[in-house]
Amino acid sequence: MAPKLRNKKGDTFARKYFTRTKAMRKLGLSVGNFRRLCILKGVFPRAPKGSGSSSQVYYLAKDIKFLAHDPLLQSFQKEHRHFKQMKSALGVRDFKKLNELVARRPSISVSHIIRERYPTFVDAIRDLDDALSLMFLFASVERLHYRYQPALLSSIEFSTLHFLNYVVKTSSLKKVFISIKGIYYQAAIMGQNVTWIVPHRAKVDTELIVNHTILHSFVQFYDTLLKFVNFKLYATKEMPYPPEVSETLRAGDAMLDIFNVEAAAADDGGMSPAENAVSEEAAASEAPITDDDMRSRIDSLRATIESRAEEESALVAATGGKDDENELDEFEEDDEDEEARVKRLAARQAKKARQRKKCLFAGLNIWLNRETPVDSLQFVVKALKGEVAWETHPAPAFALDSPRITHHIIDRPMAGKTIAGRVYVQPQWVYDSVNAGFLLPTEWYAPGAALPPHLSPFEEYAEGDHVPDQYKVITDLKNELFASEEVKAKLAAKAKAKALEEARATGILSLDDAQREQVYSEELLAEQLGIPYTRWAKMSEEEREAVVKNAAEPIGPSHSDDDAAPAGDKTKAKRKRVSKQQTRSVDDNLDTIMLSKNKRRKYNSVINKRESRKRKADMLASRKAALEAKANK
Secondary structure, eight states: OOOOOOOTEEEEEEEEHHHHHHHHHHTOOOOOHHHHHHHHOOOOOOHHHHHHTTOOOOOOEEHHHHHHOOOOHHHHHHHHHHHHHHHHHHHHOOOOHHHHHHHHHOOOOHHHHHHHHHHSSHHHHHHHHHHOOOOOOHHHSSSSSTTTHHHHHHHHHHHHHHHHHHHHHTOOOEEEOOSSSSEEEEEEETTTEEEEEEEOOOOOOOOSOHHHHHHHHHHHHHHHHHHHHHHHHHHHHTOOOOOOOHHHHHHHOGGGGEEEEEEEHHHHHHOOHHHHHHHHHHHHHOOOHHHHHHHHHHHHHHHHHHHHHHHEEEEEEEHHOOOOOOOOOOOOOTOOOHHEEEEHHHHHHHHHHHHHTTTTTTTTTEOOOSOOHHHHHHHHHHHHOEEEETTTSSSSOOOOTTTOOEEOOSOOOOOOOOOOOOOEEEEEHHHHHHHTTTTTOOOOTTTTSSOOOOTTTOOOOTTTOOOOOOHHHHHHHHHHHHHHHHHHHHHHHEEEEHHHHHHHHHTOTSHHHHHHHHHHHHHHHHHTTTTTHHHHHHHHHHHHHHHHHHHHOOSSSSSSHHHHHHHHHHHHHHHHHHHHHHHSSOOOTTSSSOOOOHHHHHHHHHHHHHHHHHHHHHHHHHHHHHHHHHHHO
16 A cells, blocks of 8 residues: 655645556556556656555656547557457458458547657757667568568668668768667767667567567667658758669668669669650750760760769869858957967867868779678768678679779688789778778788777767777877978967066066975965955065065964963864964865865865776776786797
8 A cells, every 4th residue: 555645745646646447447558558658748657755665656646637538548559449349250250351451440649649758859969869769670680570560670671771762962970980789879969969879780589578568669660760850950951851763773682772863774774864864855856866966965865964973073072061162260369368379279179170070081983892790881871971892792883903992891701812003901991980080001901910999989089098009099090191380389488488588577486495485385375365466466575574574573472471361261272273274275186175065075075086087097097007018928
């Protein structure tokens, strides 16, 4: 029995919470439908205070009242009646009626729930991580046809491909990381970072591992959510949704290239839209055009289109993705301080890095060997303006012996002759280059070579943390290639000149170490006495000496007064002198002397965490040194 606890308003425990049995009785649902309704509506059980270690499952009463008005209740009742009719037809062995009932099986729509749970489009984007991970899991796992409807599995496959196609068209990919669980991807969509995981291609036994009924509820909701998101994303970029699919490429192993309808039409001997325009123009003209003239016009049109595409890709790769003529000039402000200049410079360099990364593989034609993860490499390379082809592609952009190939990705020892004019690398080169933001040296990833560590791009290193050597090497290489040395030298020279000017103004440079230490101690003493620095700087030498002399004199009654005073007064005077001397003494911990107790506690917590990170970094460094020493023996 629920405990009788009362809150400040006087409401009893039973009024605020419902048990699961009471909630099911109020809604008139079975356990399965109640669980499905809670999953779709986002209602979860609570652990109220005072319930103790009770095995009861509680829900908020206001959540149950909210569920009581949902249209899904009527859909569940309609579905329940339909299943009873199917069971009755099966009992009397009326298979004709049973087939009709199966064909007229009612469908449940969750579109209104999407609008309720996500009032704005940004809210839906932020909740895409779990949805994409589960959808890609279902799209990759086989042997699910007997547990789920084929239409649902087909919808999941196309929804995920539509999302990947959007990332490719907009070059939104940011990070890639390969782990034991799968391949992590991160894309920047509408100003939000969306991260999902795609499992490796492997056979998974789905027998008795998970509850497929619960998974079906999540998949049904996430499939509808992803369709809403895809439609909105395509609409913002003025792209048709769903994109047109080439049935010829779909029958093969083209994956993301199934949306390249023009290439498929050209490969089938058909006519692309540009060729259709030429044919219509020829039909409209009065003079007859022979087949040879038509072929020559088509060939010239193709050559023009290819040359313009190559010029645009070269321009994008050279300018970092933007036109120099349309770029506005940036002028420095006269009253801008050094910190603002550094921030503005960092923002400009970050913007250039983002534009450069979007065209990372522009102009590269990459051939993928059959042992490589073709689906992942195709997505990553095409998302950053590259071109790929492989052996089983139904309509490859170039052949294996084509001179257009610049890189050949292979994941096994080299066997046989190599083709001159191309670079042979391992697949990790693609992923590490994406995370670094520029093309890494291919010598590190030669076939058969020991690969460098595959660093996680999601790890951020703070001050005092252990930083891997490979991260330092990549950072130094990036600074050497892309850092603006002229601007950095200019800012450093200005900062140094300003510091020298301030030092000369205060006269500190003309003093030796002992005199400089004395000046610092006097300024610190003045600050403890409450004298502002501006006032202290305007005081003469005599006034400063008087202040220091008065501060050095003992405060309190003299020795003779202490002898004549009572014992209690002596103790109070002694405590007073000690307290004032401690106040005037130079405190080593000046950072916390003026802080309140709460702020001092927070400050100490930050310092302790920093020291903990430093100890961990030292431990990792010592382990690394021990392993290197052991390996060298």
